Amino acid sequence: MQSYSEKFQKEIIKHLRLVIITILTLALLLVAWLEVSSFQDENTLLKAQSKNNVEI
Numbered sequence: 530m531q532s533y534s535e536k537f538q539k540e541i542i543k544h545l546r547l548v549i550i551t552i553l554t555l556a557l558l559l560v561a562w563l564e565v566s567s568f569q570d571e572n573t574l575l576k577a578q579s580k581n582n583v584e585i
Contacts, residue, residue: 531539
């Protein structure tokens with residue numbers, strides 16, 4: 530039979546794993562969002578340059 534402290538430690542470990550997985554997932558989503566945002570900015574810049582080249 531497990532003591533109370535062993536059960537408590539297992540619960541803490543389970544919650545820590547969940548927190549770590551959540552933080553890693555959020556970090557990956559942030560990186561992906563920054564990449565998409567950067568791509569959109571670059572695409573907008575290229576469209577503006579292309580438009581200026583056509584007008585000249």
